[in-house]
Amino acid sequence: MEYILGIDIGTGSTKAVALNLNYEPISTSQHYYPTHSVKPGYSEQEPEIIYQAFLNCIADLKTELGAEPFTVGLSSAMHSLIMVDSNGEPLAPMITWADNRSADIANRLLNGDEGLQLYASTGTPIHPMSPLCKIIWLRENEPQLFIETSKFISIKEYIWFKLFGEYKIDYSIASCTGLFDINKLNWNEEALKLCKINSAHLSEPVQTSFSNTKLVQAHQAFFNNKNVSFVIGASDGCLANLGSEAISDGAAAVTIGTSGALRVPSSKPVVNKNAMTFNYILDSETFICGGPINNGGLALQWLMKNVFGKKELNEADYTNLFNEIETSAVGSNGLIFLPYLTGERAPIWNSRASGTFLGLSNQHHQKDMARAVIEGICFSLNDVLTEMETNGASIKKIHASGGFVHSKVWMQILADVTGKEILLITEEDASAVGAAYLAAKANGLIDNYPSATQNKFNIIYPDTSHHIFYQRRFGIYKKAYVNLKECMKEINNS
Numbered sequence: 004m005e006y007i008l009g010i011d012i013g014t015g016s017t018k019a020v021a022l023n024l025n026y027e028p029i030s031t032s033q034h035y036y037p038t039h040s041v042k043p044g045y046s047e048q049e050p051e052i053i054y055q056a057f058l059n060c061i062a063d064l065k066t067e068l069g070a071e072p073f074t075v076g077l078s079s080a081m082h083s084l085i086m087v088d089s090n091g092e093p094l095a096p097m098i099t100w101a102d103n104r105s106a107d108i109a110n111r112l113l114n115g116d117e118g119l120q121l122y123a124s125t126g127t128p129i130h131p132m133s134p135l136c137k138i139i140w141l142r143e144n145e146p147q148l149f150i151e152t153s154k155f156i157s158i159k160e161y162i163w164f165k166l167f168g169e170y171k172i173d174y175s176i177a178s179c180t181g182l183f184d185i186n187k188l189n190w191n192e193e194a195l196k197l198c199k200i201n202s203a204h205l206s207e208p209v210q211t212s213f214s215n216t217k218l219v220q221a222h223q224a225f226f227n228n229k230n231v232s233f234v235i236g237a238s239d240g241c242l243a244n245l246g247s248e249a250i251s252d253g254a255a256a257v258t259i260g261t262s263g264a265l266r267v268p269s270s271k272p273v274v275n276k277n278a279m280t281f282n283y284i285l286d287s288e289t290f291i292c293g294g295p296i297n298n299g300g301l302a303l304q305w306l307m308k309n310v311f312g313k314k315e316l317n318e319a320d321y322t323n324l325f326n327e328i329e330t331s332a333v334g335s336n337g338l339i340f341l342p343y344l345t346g347e348r349a350p351i352w353n354s355r356a357s358g359t360f361l362g363l364s365n366q367h368h369q370k371d372m373a374r375a376v377i378e379g380i381c382f383s384l385n386d387v388l389t390e391m392e393t394n395g396a397s398i399k400k401i402h403a404s405g406g407f408v409h410s411k412v413w414m415q416i417l418a419d420v421t422g423k424e425i426l427l428i429t430e431e432d433a434s435a436v437g438a439a440y441l442a443a444k445a446n447g448l449i450d451n452y453p454s455a456t457q458n459k460f461n462i463i464y465p466d467t468s469h470h471i472f473y474q475r476r477f478g479i480y481k482k483a484y485v486n487l488k489e490c491m492k493e494i495n496n497s
Contacts, residue, residue, distance in 0.1 A: 004029075007448075008072035009246075009439030010060060011239055011432050012053060012079035012158055014038065014099060015261055019060035020435040021068060026443070026453040028431045032063035039096070044103035047096035050085050050161050057162055058225070071229050074214075076442030077236035078434040079159035081179040081283075082132045086141070086152040091164050094151055098137055101262075101297070103346060105131040105140035106354040112136070117193065123274050125191055126282035126290075127181040131354055135181030138198040152204070160206050163235065168219045170206035174284040175237030177208045185272060185282060185290075211237045211286050212445035234442035240264055240295070241285040242437030245452060247428045249402035250289060255391070257384060257417065257425075258433065259299040259407035265387045266293030267396050278350035278390040286441070292396075294349025294387035298342040299380055300406055302358070305344055306376050311369060325410045327370040328377060333419070333469050335371045337362045339480055340379035341487070347383070350390045351484065355495040361483050377413055378473075381420040382480045388421055400424045404433030411463075419469035420477065427461040 006021045006029060016035040023029050034056035039047045065071060082100035085093055098104075109131045112118040118129045127133050131140075134155065142149045156164070157180075160172050177183040177190075182198070182205065184191045190202045216230040236242065240258070243266070249256035250268045257265050267273075272282035273292040280294045303324075307313045313320055343356035360375065392398060401423045407413045408427055418425045429436060440452050 004068050004070045005073050007439045008075045009435040011434040014080045017056040018432040018435050020431050021064050022439045032060040034059045046099040046101040050093050050097045074232040074442045074446045076234045076438035078239045078242040078438040081238045083158045084134045084137045085156050085161050087154050089153045100132045103131050103354050105136035108136045108139045119276050125181050126178050126185040128279035133181035167215050171209050172206035173211045173235045175211050175241050178284045234445045236438045239434040241291040243404050243433040244291050246433035246437030247402040247404045253399040255398045256402045258405040260405040261301045263299035264295040265384050266291045275394045296383045297345045302342045302376050325412050328374045329412050331370040331374040335375035338371050338375040340375040342379040349387050357491045381417045385420050402426045414463045418463045418465040420473045422465050422470040425463040
């Protein structure tokens with residue numbers, strides 16, 4: 004059987020989707036791994052565990068389908084940082100996008116002369132998520148580790164090095180480091196000076212269509228010595244747009260998993276210095292522009308575990324909760340939730356923002372709190388959408404991906420809050436599907452990206468009366484953050 008394999012190396016798991024040559028999903032595999040927080044604000048993972056999950060996904064599908072893939076396309080989470088020695092061995096755990104230890108560095112850059120200029124040239128918001136801020140923090144706080152580091156790389160670069168023994172970074176992952184000039188397509192000298200590193204400390208940037216077939220000897224037997232083409236691919240956000248077919252004018256993509264994001268395609272960067280919307284590279288013709296939010300499914304998981312007392316969450320728990328949410332009134336009976344449990348990225352970029360229930364009374368039940376959390380996440384994404392439209396983006400419809408697509412009530416709330424049609428293109432992992440599409444094009448199987456659905460998709464339409472109601476609630480949501488911002492700062496500094 005001939006098939007194309009797309010693999011997304013995510014924060015919570017690695018997911019692989021096999022597509023036949025008609026670009027229809029035929030099988031999937033997923034392997035999970037933990038995240039550790041050894042100190043408040045830290046978020047770390049073990050690169051070797053992630054690499055083994057990557058290999059296990061491939062092995063699963065090879066066994067199930069009884070054949071080698073024709074080609075493999077790679078997607079990965081953004082903003083990870085691994086410090087490796089001259090042999091490519093990690094010197095410390097990987098720092099994930101969610102790590103907040105460099106918050107003071109980000110604030111310092113934003114308050115200085117270089118911050119917004121770096122954002123404009125690199126496309127990456129100034130925030131502790133970025134490798135730029137993380138490397139500066141390491142230099143100032145762990146100088147010995149900084150000195151011993153031969154290369155600063157991401158999780159995809161780590162896996163690519165393990166496979167091929169070479170350090171390459173695709174333009175897409177490079178464009179979300181804060182170290183890469185998205186117009187000149189090379190490392191940004193000003194960013195390197197701030198970090199006190201040079202290009203030798205980083206991988207060689209390549210097009211997202213870059214491929215290799217020459218596995219290191221240790222892995223040749225894994226593919227029976229066949230020349231399987233690996234395509235380096237792009238970031239998970241960019242590929243989610245591709246996999247959910249949101250790369251045409253008027254289409255936006257929304258992904259809600261642990262975190263969330265809203266993204267639109269553009270032929271050029273869209274610079275918004277107020278909201279610092281990102282500009283990441285998909286391919287030589289397309290930028291993906293938008294904003295990420297910190298708290299997606301993470302906020303709902305927090306509610307169920309820490310407030311509702313659910314110890315081990317399973318599918319039945321979520322099904323029951325969403326059934327309950329449907330019985331709560333639109334607007335959660337007057338309850339509003341600011342979902343900033345781990346600070347927030349776009350559009351407020353405040354790592355010290357905190358979560359808040361507003362309007363809570365003894366008349367509220369668990370279902371109201373749960374609905375308020377869902378509505379709060381949707382308000383947060385609508386905040387990004389509003390900024391994108393204010394800055395000139397024309398958004399007529401939203402293509403949905405991520406774990407939330409399994410909840411009809413969640414997608415309906417998003418439609419009602421935004422006033423946009425929500426299109427569900429595929430329930431498979433959109434980033435992995437996008438990686439397979441990119442690999443297919445890179446290998447010459449097609450001239451243009453495939454449209455696997457042939458317009459066979461589900462549409463969730465907004466309820467007009469609910470949208471009018473939510474517009475008023477969104478105004479209160481925005482005002483609440485402005486009024487509470489200083490209180491949040493005081494609480495975090497106390």
